[in-house]
Every structure is written in structure tokens, then in C-alpha cells.
Amino acid sequence: MDASELDDLVAWWETANYLTVAQIYLQENPLLREPLAPAHIKPRLLGHWGTSPGLNLVYAQLNRLIRRTDAAVLNITGPGHGGPAIVANTYMEGTWSEVYPEVGRDLDGLRRLVRQFSTPGGIPSHVSVPVPGSIHEGGELGYALVHAFGAAFDNPDLIVACTVGDGEAETGPLEGSWKGVRFLDPRRDGAVLPILHLNENKISGPTVLGRVPDEEVHALLRAHGWAPAEVAGDDPREVHALFASALDAAYDEIRAIQQVARAGAHAGGRSGSGLPRWPAIVLRTPKGWSGPKVVDGKPVEGTFRAHQVPLPNVRENPEHLAQLEAWMRGYRPQARFDEHGRLIPELAALSPRGDRRLGSTPYANGGRLLRDLDLPDYGRYAVDVPGPAATRAESTRRLGELLRDLYARTETTRDFRLFCPDETNSNRLGAVFEVSERELEEARPEDEKIGPGGRVMEVLSEHLCQGWLEGYLLTGRHGMFATYEAFAMVSASMAIQHTKWLEGARRLAWRAPVSSLNVLLTSTCWRNDHNGFSHQGPGLIDTMISMSGDVVRVYLPPDANCLLSVADHCLRSRDYVNLIVIDKQPQLQYLGLDAARAHCAAGAGTWGWAGTEGGAADGAREPDVVLACIGDVPSLETVAAAWLLRRHVPELRVRVVNVVDLLALTPPPLHPHSMSDERFVELFGTEVDVVTAFHGYARALHQVLHGRPNAARFHVHGFNEQGTTTTPFDMVVLNEMSRYHLVLDALRRARRVPAGAAALERLCATQLTRHRAYVREHLEDMPEIRDWVWSD
Structure with a gap:
């Protein structure tokens, strides 16, 4: 020089x-x-x-x-x-x-x-x-x-x-x-x-x-x-x-x-x-x-x-x-x-000149480089559901199969990656390894599915996984971050900063939209069969619902087909932070593919097959009680509670409402997805009490509902910071979100006391007592819980 x-x-x-x-x-x-x-x-x-x-x-x-x-x-x-x-x-x-x-x-x-x-x-x-x-x-x-x-x-x-x-x-x-x-x-x-x-x-x-x-x-x-x-x-x-x-x-x-x-x-x-x-x-x-x-x-x-x-x-x-x-x-x-x-x-x-200038490079305005993701038809991975709540499947495994084929379709464009802290197989997404290895430059002969050039990114740091994905998205590509729910809080502040970035970018016409930050939370607080209290924490929901409604979306699909519909939507979206919460364990399936599409598009809906409101002629009257469920385990316990009410107090008018899009519950105009007041009343009535099973902390749902008319009638059963290494049903019992707790609350909140209510209350109390003794003796849930499916 x-x-x-x-x-x-x-x-x-x-x-x-x-x-x-x-x-x-x-x-x-x-x-x-x-x-x-x-x-x-x-x-x-x-x-x-x-x-x-x-x-x-x-x-x-x-x-x-x-x-x-x-x-x-x-x-x-x-x-x-x-x-x-x-x-x-x-x-x-x-x-x-x-x-x-x-x-x-x-x-x-x-x-x-x-x-x-x-x-x-x-x-x-x-x-x-x-x-x-x-x-x-x-x-x-x-x-x-x-x-x-x-x-x-x-x-x-x-x-x-x-x-x-x-x-x-x-x-x-x-x-x-x-x-x-x-x-x-x-x-x-x-x-x-x-x-x-x-x-x-x-x-x-x-x-x-x-x-x-x-x-x-x-x-x-x-x-x-x-x-x-x-x-x-x-x-x-x-x-x-x-x-x-x-x-x-x-x-x-x-x-x-x-x-x-x-x-x-x-x-x-x-x-x-x-x-x-x-x-x-x-x-x-x-x-x-x-x-x-x-x-x-x-x-x-x-x-x-x-x-x-x-x-x-x-x-x-x-x-x-x-x-x-x-x-x-x-x-x-x-x-x-x-x-x-x-x-x-x-x-x-x-x-430098033109786009070679550091301030003008398209790599710093990644939406200029972004191409639509070549997504396969998610219907190919759907679970066959001959009847609601009668078959089981690992919902995230179906998503893994979709991601596998997405990897194959993007082998040339190389514009999609999955980021996960050493948990891809654990989270039932391992089908991706059929077409791509884990990236690590120091591969050895004895390794499995590890090698240079792999596009599955695993490192035991939530910060690195999410941060890598953010850099990947902001330079014009697509991806997903999958992690254990509790440990997503490690990088929660990073998610807040990215949300603020997207919120600011929306106000700048020259910032081209980028692919959304898609965060899959699995291994959730309700399923910790071999993990302890440290693995139980749904707090990222609380964190994200406090952020701008223009940017944040929170989805809690109840089953595999709803998960596929939500994931397809999120992977196609722009300029959002999408939180998807669902467990990886085998779970009951509720909706066929077409029903799941319609349900997710609406964000919430009545599951008439589970309720006891009667035919269309009775539809003008409000039910005696509404059972609402938000999340996969809450849906299981709510449907089982509805089944018990149907069998033991059939004259009680029960409506079952499932919510996939959490922020649809916010009063308009606080969120773009807010359902209208008319739709809210159609689902939840105006005066009837709503016994609600919610995946996260009760306070988070109360925050979402604040401003809706008569919001105090929502009685939320959620994660209560009770947990240990125990059975799946014991977790919902410890947190008072079991089907028996929901039944007892529904009977207490219903507009009228139906015949048989006292006997059903005694049954619930007896079953809770039996459960506590059974799991300690047999180290697993009772057969009527473990093997329960819906039957008319």
C-alpha cells in the first residue's frame, strides 16, 4: 500500500x-x-x-x-x-x-x-x-x-x-x-x-x-x-x-x-x-x-x-x-x-459501488434475496383419523417426515435448515437424517449421521441454535428452531430482541420481509417421564404474548394434522415470530386432515362430537358450562372430562371448545388474529362459566383474555409449578388439570346441578385417591387412564 x-x-x-x-x-x-x-x-x-x-x-x-x-x-x-x-x-x-x-x-x-x-x-x-x-x-x-x-x-x-x-x-x-x-x-x-x-x-x-x-x-x-x-x-x-x-x-x-x-x-x-x-x-x-x-x-x-x-x-x-x-x-x-x-x-x-457497498448489500436486507420455500403438500403426512380420540400417533414425527422431504427439495437451493440443541431424534424429527447429516467438520468413522456438509444443525446451546437461525433468516433463507420447552427460556431474551427487530422493520418500507422465526417447543412441561422439575416450564409463552401482536403468533395444535397445518402456515409466513407448542409423545388424534385445515384456519372451534348441547334446535340456548382446551395435553384431559360428564350426567349441556391460535382470544383490535366479539360469544357464550385447561401458566391466559366481556368467568387450570419425575397423568393431577379436576370444577360452575352430580363427584374423588396409591405401587398410570380412548 x-x-x-x-x-x-x-x-x-x-x-x-x-x-x-x-x-x-x-x-x-x-x-x-x-x-x-x-x-x-x-x-x-x-x-x-x-x-x-x-x-x-x-x-x-x-x-x-x-x-x-x-x-x-x-x-x-x-x-x-x-x-x-x-x-x-x-x-x-x-x-x-x-x-x-x-x-x-x-x-x-x-x-x-x-x-x-x-x-x-x-x-x-x-x-x-x-x-x-x-x-x-x-x-x-x-x-x-x-x-x-x-x-x-x-x-x-x-x-x-x-x-x-x-x-x-x-x-x-x-x-x-x-x-x-x-x-x-x-x-x-x-x-x-x-x-x-x-x-x-x-x-x-x-x-x-x-x-x-x-x-x-x-x-x-x-x-x-x-x-x-x-x-x-x-x-x-x-x-x-x-x-x-x-x-x-x-x-x-x-x-x-x-x-x-x-x-x-x-x-x-x-x-x-x-x-x-x-x-x-x-x-x-x-x-x-x-x-x-x-x-x-x-x-x-x-x-x-x-x-x-x-x-x-x-x-x-x-x-x-x-x-x-x-x-x-x-x-x-x-x-x-x-x-x-x-x-x-x-x-x-x-x-465501493452499488450493492457492493456495506450499507447496500442485499445480504443485509435478506428479503431482497428470499425465495418462496419449496414446501411439499403437508396432506401427504396426515394421520388417518377414523374417529376422534380413538387412535394415537407421535405428532412431531409426522412433522419430521415433512421436514425430511423439505430438505430433499432444497438440496440444490440450500435455503432451509433445522436447528436443534442435540435433540432432533429425541423430538421425533429424526426423519431428516434420511437425507441430511448433522453438520460437524470433525466427523469420525464411528459417528452416525455426522459429517461436513450436513444441514441439520445441532449444538448444545439454545443461543447458538436460535442465533444461527436468526442470521440465516435475516440473510434471506428459511428454517426452524426446535427445542425442549423449558430450555427455550435460555434464549428468551434473544427472541425478544428479534421480535423488536421485526417490529421495527415493519415500519421501514425499504426493509423487505424475511422468513419468520419458527420456534417448535416440544418435550413439554406435561410430559417428563424421565426428566425432573428442571424440564418443566412453559414460560416462553408468557414472554412472547407480551410482545407486539403485529409480530408474535402462538399456536398450540392438539394433534398431528393440526400441527402439519400450522407448520405449513408458519413456514410460508413472513416477518413473524411463530411459537408452536406440542409434545413429542404418542397422543390421541382428534381431527382428520380437512377438519384440521378448517379448524386451524379458524383458530378455534367447537368440537360438537365431544359436547352434549344437542341438535341445531337447541343451539340457540347457551350451554350449562363450557369446557375449553388449549394445547395437546389439555385437550386430552378436557375431552376425557367431557366423556365422563356425557356418561354420568347426560342431561347437562356441555360445550367443548378447542383453541389452536392462542392470540385469537385477545380482544380486537389488540392482535390481527383477534376473533370478533360475535365469534367469541358464539364459542363461549356471554354468561356461562368456562372451565379452561391451558398448556401454560394460568396468568398468561388471563392476560390474553383481559378486555373480553365478563372475562372473570374463565376458570383456568394450567401449569402450577408442580412437577417431578413421574407419570404423565400424575403431572396433570399434581397441577389440578386432570379430567377429574375439570369435571369437579364443571359441576361446581354449571348453571344447574344435574341428577347424578353427587355420585360423579364421589367417583372423581375416589379415582384421584386410587391414582395416588396406584402410581406409587405400580410406577405407571392406571389402565383406565393409560388406555383411555373416546367411545360413545
Whole structure:
């Protein structure tokens, strides 16, 4: 790199630094065309300066790499609060003004640019959905590198540069993310280039890796399979020259690994395990590099004081104001912009062109690349249901067969993957292994269904599975995350952040819709025959129903055919987070294929075959009691309760309602799926009590129903935090959701006391007593429970 090219890199970097500082501080006078005055300063100073100079360096260097190689590069920013840096660069390259034409490339546009940052009606302080070129919500740290791997899978031409801050490197998800290199196939995947940015400080103290000696940081990365190169210093020209050299070498090594692998030969640069050592860069620069060195007699540059706003009182303190003006003029804005406020041509020429720009790459707006998923007809996997509640099947196994054929149909397009924490077989989805192996680059001869190039992604980390899928979706592909229900809470915060991302994207016309995040929760709280209390927790339902109704959907299909219908719908949908909850164990089947289609399309319906309301002539009167069920095990217990009522108190008018789409119960207009008041009354009446068996916590259903007329008449039996390693029926007994508890509640809530009610109450009490003794003696449920099926 000659001196002229180095001058250009430093000039771009200084200009980006200037615009970063301007966004944090200024509301007027964006190019300092007049002396800086307190009136030019924002009333509230928000933003993060400390990490921004390093991010500006990385952006400038990636621009150079793209111009030199014409590579497709996606830039992911882990230190997400360095938002003003990425905004500055996307403005300089022209993408920001293309996406937001009101922020033009002139003096008025610069004024709008600085005023919009962290102000009402403007943009957030961190890298987030309004920022072109981003697929990563930077507010919550930990997910940058896992998203980078998700983006690289099945994108063979893509290089994902991921800056990891040393604060973020302290988080659990990020620490686990380094292992992603073991799942990267150089033949068919793109490459991930981590840039570990160590500036030693976070908001109020030192970082762990920032204080660790170089050799220990390098040893950590080497142990994970990386080949790190060090770039360190505080002289801009020297650091830029070193980084350019390291980046060129990393690019050459990436292409060499891929070329050798794609030619079918052994790759060079192998680790002791036989894998290629992918390059990584460790960048050490001072916190707040090139900013104020001392403020009020205290050191700032290189310390935690540079993390956010290094000069906090510029409106009130003339000395701080003078320091700010000197700092900003040191970047020479008068030499970087012309008289109209436009970036000078020499600097503008340093940006790549068109969609090669980091802010304009379609990989960061994955809906532009998204193709419809080639789904098979789900009717081919339907369960034959000659009569309701008379046959059993493992519902998720049928879904596994559908996913198997989906894998086969996408072998060429490679735009679908299943992600699961070592539980694909356990969750009865193992049919996918008939056509695809688990991906792991370190396969051995004795392994089963494991090998390089597999597209079933298993790793014992919910964060990695969900994060990989999010990166995969946001770059234009499709997928599903299947996990044990209780442990989905490990990545619940990640799901919240993705939901917020989608909600924000919906408000941006330039963000093309992406495939939905589909989460299958199985091995549920009601079926833990060999697991304990730790495996019992339906809390993700509570978490997700609190999020935006425009984005979140929660489905609880009662059987296999309903599951197939729901899964088909979810896999075709865009811009949602779809939660699908159903257990993997053999369960009774209720609806044939056509009935399941209609039932799922409606979201809820009356199961007339289970109730005792009588014929159409009686339909005008409300029933004596409604039994409602939401979820597979609740449906079983409700149908069994209805059967007991039919047999013992046949004159009692009982209506059975099954709900598949949980949020259809919310009052309009809170959710797009909210059923009308008329439909709600048609199902549940107006005054009659509703004894409800619900898969999750009762409070969650009460939250959903809040606002419906007379919602207090819903009496919810749900998961009550009672559990252990026990039988399936003992679980519903412990939580008072058994058929006997539902019958007792129905008799208590019914409008009238039917003949035979007392005898039925005694029967229920006797059966509960028998059950407790039986399971402790025989270690399984009573035969009349275990083998129960519907009979007229």
C-alpha cells in the first residue's frame, strides 16, 4: 500500500470520526462553518464514542478490501452502541441518503443527519434496524458472532466481517459463538472473519480480555480453531497500514481454504484436529482513540471515561465547549466537504459501488434475496383419523417426515435448515437424517449421521441454535428452531430482541420481509417421564404474548394434522415470530386432515362430537358450562372430562371448545388474529362459566383474555409449578388439570346441578385417591387412564 492510499484511508477514517462526534453533540452548525456555540449543542448528549474510532477503521478497511477484490462482504457490528460510527459511514458511502432521501448529501442533509441521532422522532443510539447494512440489533450484547455464522451458512461467496467488542466478549452467548468455526463448511458456506476489538474498557471499568496478555488471547482463539493476527497501536497511519496488511492476508487465506476445499483436496493451514485454521484479527486500539486525552484533569482517551460522552457539559462549561471545538476541527471538516456540504470527490471515490457497498448489500436486507420455500403438500403426512380420540400417533414425527422431504427439495437451493440443541431424534424429527447429516467438520468413522456438509444443525446451546437461525433468516433463507420447552427460556431474551427487530422493520418500507422465526417447543412441561422439575416450564409463552401482536403468533395444535397445518402456515409466513407448542409423545388424534385445515384456519372451534348441547334446535340456548382446551395435553384431559360428564350426567349441556391460535382470544383490535366479539360469544357464550385447561401458566391466559366481556368467568387450570419425575397423568393431577379436576370444577360452575352430580363427584374423588396409591405401587398410570380412548 503506497502513501497515497494510506492517506486516503486515514482521511476517510477521520471524516467518519468527525461525523460520529457531530451526531453525538450537534443539533446545528454541522460543519463548524461558524464558531461553535452552546446553541449548537443538543440539550441531551447521548451516544457512545469510545468504540466508534475502531469501528470507523474497520469500515474504511473493508471498503478498501471490496474495491480491491470485488468481494461480497457483510459487516456485523458487535459493539452495537457504536451506532453513530456505522451511520456516519453509510452516509459517506451514499446509502443513507438513498434510503432516507430527506437526509441529502449536502449541508441541509448533514444538519438532518446530526439532529436525528438519539433524539425524538430520530434514530436510536445503537446499530439497529433503521441502519442500512445491519442485520444485528446492537442494543443487547452477545449475539454478533452467532449471527455472523448464520449469515455465512449456505452463502458460499459471502465474507462476514464481525467486530466483537471486548465487553461483548464477556457474555455467555459470545463465548459460545467461537465454536461456530467447527460447523463452517468451506465447500458450501461463506466465511466468518472475527475482528476482536480490544480497547480494555467498558462503561465503568476494565474488560477481561482487554487486560489479558496477547499470548493468552491468541491461545484462546487458537484453541477454538482460529489463526489470530495482531494489530495494535495508537498512530493512525501505522495502525491502518498494519490492519490493511492483516486484512489482505486474511482474505487470501480464506480464499485459499475455500479453493482447496472446493477442489476436493486437503486444506492448508490445518489445526491439530485436521480442520483449516480460519483467520481472525485481534485489534488493540485506545478507548476513544483520537478523542480528548484529558478532561478536567482526568485521563479520558484509553480509559472507561471515553466510553460514552467524553465531554459531558459542553453547553454549560466554556472549557468543555472549547475542547469539543478543537477536537472536531482537528479532523479538518473544511477539507473533507465542499462549499455545499458534499463529501469531496476524492473521498467519495473510496466507497465501493452499488450493492457492493456495506450499507447496500442485499445480504443485509435478506428479503431482497428470499425465495418462496419449496414446501411439499403437508396432506401427504396426515394421520388417518377414523374417529376422534380413538387412535394415537407421535405428532412431531409426522412433522419430521415433512421436514425430511423439505430438505430433499432444497438440496440444490440450500435455503432451509433445522436447528436443534442435540435433540432432533429425541423430538421425533429424526426423519431428516434420511437425507441430511448433522453438520460437524470433525466427523469420525464411528459417528452416525455426522459429517461436513450436513444441514441439520445441532449444538448444545439454545443461543447458538436460535442465533444461527436468526442470521440465516435475516440473510434471506428459511428454517426452524426446535427445542425442549423449558430450555427455550435460555434464549428468551434473544427472541425478544428479534421480535423488536421485526417490529421495527415493519415500519421501514425499504426493509423487505424475511422468513419468520419458527420456534417448535416440544418435550413439554406435561410430559417428563424421565426428566425432573428442571424440564418443566412453559414460560416462553408468557414472554412472547407480551410482545407486539403485529409480530408474535402462538399456536398450540392438539394433534398431528393440526400441527402439519400450522407448520405449513408458519413456514410460508413472513416477518413473524411463530411459537408452536406440542409434545413429542404418542397422543390421541382428534381431527382428520380437512377438519384440521378448517379448524386451524379458524383458530378455534367447537368440537360438537365431544359436547352434549344437542341438535341445531337447541343451539340457540347457551350451554350449562363450557369446557375449553388449549394445547395437546389439555385437550386430552378436557375431552376425557367431557366423556365422563356425557356418561354420568347426560342431561347437562356441555360445550367443548378447542383453541389452536392462542392470540385469537385477545380482544380486537389488540392482535390481527383477534376473533370478533360475535365469534367469541358464539364459542363461549356471554354468561356461562368456562372451565379452561391451558398448556401454560394460568396468568398468561388471563392476560390474553383481559378486555373480553365478563372475562372473570374463565376458570383456568394450567401449569402450577408442580412437577417431578413421574407419570404423565400424575403431572396433570399434581397441577389440578386432570379430567377429574375439570369435571369437579364443571359441576361446581354449571348453571344447574344435574341428577347424578353427587355420585360423579364421589367417583372423581375416589379415582384421584386410587391414582395416588396406584402410581406409587405400580410406577405407571392406571389402565383406565393409560388406555383411555373416546367411545360413545
